[in-house]
Amino acid sequence: MNDLDRLSGSLHELAGQAASAPPTQRLLSRGRRARHRRTALTGASLAVLAVGAVAAVAAVNQPSGGGVIAESPPASVAAADPGTRLVAAITASQSTSYQLKITLTSTTTPEAAAVVSTGAFDPAARTGYLRTPLGGGAGAGEERLVNGVQYVGESGVDGIWHWTRRPGTHDNLGGRPLLDGPLGSTTDPAELLAALTQAGAVVTQTGPNLLHFEYTAQQLQPLQVSETVNGDVTLDADGRISGVVYDRNAVWQKPGGQPGPAGTHVVVEFSAYGTPVTVAEPTVD
Amino acid sequence: MTERTKALSKGDQAFAAFVELAWQRHLRLALLLTGDRWQAEELLQDSLVKIYERWHRLSRSDELHAYLRKVVVNNHTSIWRRRRRESLVSDVPDRPGPVGNVVSTQALVVREALRALPPRQRAVVVLRHYEDLPEREIARVLGCSPGTVKSQHAKALAKLRHSMSEPAIPSMR
Numbered sequence: 286m287n288d289l290d291r292l293s294g295s296l297h298e299l300a301g302q303a304a305s306a307p308p309t310q311r312l313l314s315r316g317r318r319a320r321h322r323r324t325a326l327t328g329a330s331l332a333v334l335a336v337g338a339v340a341a342v343a344a345v346n347q348p349s350g351g352g353v354i355a356e357s358p359p360a361s362v363a364a365a366d367p368g369t370r371l372v373a374a375i376t377a378s379q380s381t382s383y384q385l386k387i388t389l390t391s392t393t394t395p396e397a398a399a400v401v402s403t404g405a406f407d408p409a410a411r412t413g414y415l416r417t418p419l420g421g422g423a424g425a426g427e428e429r430l431v432n433g434v435q436y437v438g439e440s441g442v443d444g445i446w447h448w449t450r451r452p453g454t455h456d457n458l459g460g461r462p463l464l465d466g467p468l469g470s471t472t473d474p475a476e477l478l479a480a481l482t483q484a485g486a487v488v489t490q491t492g493p494n495l496l497h498f499e500y501t502a503q504q505l506q507p508l509q510v511s512e513t514v515n516g517d518v519t520l521d522a523d524g525r526i527s528g529v530v531y532d533r534n535a536v537w538q539k540p541g542g543q544p545g546p547a548g549t550h551v552v553v554e555f556s557a558y559g560t561p562v563t564v565a566e567p568t569v570d
Numbered sequence: 571m572t573e574r575t576k577a578l579s580k581g582d583q584a585f586a587a588f589v590e591l592a593w594q595r596h597l598r599l600a601l602l603l604t605g606d607r608w609q610a611e612e613l614l615q616d617s618l619v620k621i622y623e624r625w626h627r628l629s630r631s632d633e634l635h636a637y638l639r640k641v642v643v644n645n646h647t648s649i650w651r652r653r654r655r656e657s658l659v660s661d662v663p664d665r666p667g668p669v670g671n672v673v674s675t676q677a678l679v680v681r682e683a684l685r686a687l688p689p690r691q692r693a694v695v696v697l698r699h700y701e702d703l704p705e706r707e708i709a710r711v712l713g714c715s716p717g718t719v720k721s722q723h724a725k726a727l728a729k730l731r732h733s734m735s736e737p738a739i740p741s742m743r
Contacts, residue, residue: 288731289699295680296700298673300598303610307593309586312615316585316622424688441688443725449713570714 367490371481371498371518378525382407384557385415392532392548406430406458407562414564415458428458431566438567448567484514494520498531510536510544516551529553585625588634589618596638602696603646605685613649617641640711643697647689683733691726694719 387402406413411433418425424444429436433454440446481488486500499515516531533549593614600610600617620641621628628634684692690712697708705723709716 288727288734291676292680292695292730293699295674295677296602296696298677299681300602300700302673303594303597303601303607305593305597305607305611307589308615309589312589312618312622313582313586315615315619316625319619320623439688439690447690447714447718570718 367488367496370490370520370524371488371496374496374518374520374524374526377523378555378558379408381559382410382413382557382562383555384560386552386554386556387415388552388554390550392534392550393546404428404458405557405560405562405564408456410562411454411456412562412564413458429564429567430455430458431564434566436567436569446567448569450569486514491517494522496520512536523558525558526555528555581625585622588621592618592635592638595635596642599639599696599701600642600646602684602700603643603689603692605681613642613646616649617645620645636711639701643693643711644713647693679734680730683730686733687726687729691722691729694722695726695730698723 382405384405385403388399389401390399391397400417402415402417404413404415406415412431414427414429416425416427424439424441427438427446429438429448433456435451435455435458436448437451438446438448481498481500483504484500484502486498488496488498491497496518497515498518499513502509502512502514505512512533512535514531514533516529518526519528519530521527530550530552533551535547535549536544537547596617597610597614600614601607604610604613617638621634621638628637684695687695693712694708697703697711698705703711705716705719708719712719
């Protein structure tokens with residue numbers, strides 16, 4: 286018997302461990318909920334949110350002669366309520382390119398290494414990238430968007446990249462994690478608004494350029510018992526978002542065990558607004 | 571047929587029948603990809619929910635298993651990528667769960683060696699040596715060229731041989 290026979294035999298032996306009754310009713314329920322959610326969210330695209338954000342600002346700052354407010358928020362926004370300030374900041378931020386850095390650390394496993402992603406994004410050109418090196422130099426993963434086309438790449442220790450292309454055209458980098466909660470998609474400030482709106486977050490102003498938000502998740506992921514998120518949005522002198530810092534505390538039902546906590550501290554830094562973003566189209570395997 | 575089943579639409583009834591038929595077969599595939607029975611069930615459930623969402627567009631039953639296999643494999647790659655990035659979410663496990671029945675030491679060594687592979691290489695090995703698919707079909711499942719499958723397969727086997735030549739599996743050290 287050679288190596289490959291032994292491998293095949295072992296795989297069949299391991300596969301034989303799988304035995305459970307199909308959870309048909311649960312799958313039907315989950316499928317119906319997923320279908321319903323998809324239908325409900327169809328109208329909540331990025332474009333609609335952007336229009337909504339502009340409209341919200343315009344509604345608060347409607348000039349006497351009518352017309353729509355310019356892209357950068359007027360000074361009067363500084364005196365507006367926190368929710369309006371956040372909308373204005375997002376509107377100002379999403380109209381130009383920016384660089385970003387996302388740092389995730391665990392609060393329940395402090396010894397775990399931080400995961401740091403860096404990238405850049407130009408919403409208008411639908412172009413950008415987000416790269417995440419693996420710990421110990423074991424490789425890296427990257428999401429890339431070139432003129433609306435999404436690519437996902439990964440490299441191993443050999444440093445050779447393997448790319449796949451996602452079908453269709455897209456407005457965002459995509460592929461962002463779900464496990465660090467709805468705000469995991471905050472590579473685009475507009476998505477921050479979407480996440481906070483969907484979550485029903487309460488926004489308060491805690492400093493001249495500091496907005497605080499918090500919410501308790503109503504829609505939980507499978508195996509999730511609870512989730513609370515609280516954080517701060519920092520605005521720069523131009524009223525754009527310069528950073529989002531939040532703590533997410535979730536409790537997960539460990540299969541076959543007791544529920545356990547998992548806390549994540551996330552820092553998202555936005556910088557270099559207006560800097561052109563150039564991303565090469567990768568070669569797909 | 572129960573009252574509850576009677577109340578199902580024709581589409582839901584067909585989906586339920588497909589789940590009954592497909593569950594065990596694809597649970598084995600998911601178990602080999604994840605190395606953990608709970609994660610395998612979660613992966614398969616997520617994949618079947620995706621199938622349900624597209625159910626009315628999927629008609630030919632002979633292709634359903636192939637489509638589900640593709641969804642399971644690609645779903646696993648996506649989940650692995652997410653979890654790799656958030657390996658700090660403690661205790662939302664990417665670690666092997668308990669083994670249901672007694673398996674040979676050789677099988678445990680293979681399980682650990684598989685888990686050390688990147689997801690696409692792991693998928694290539696499982697599709698080739700468990701599902702017995704030719705390279706061309708594996709390329710279709712993974713959405714890449716047969717040449718890429720060939721190179722990934724060679725790399726995966728080299729790593730597996732290296733891992734399996736070690737004297738003991740890591741979790742038993």
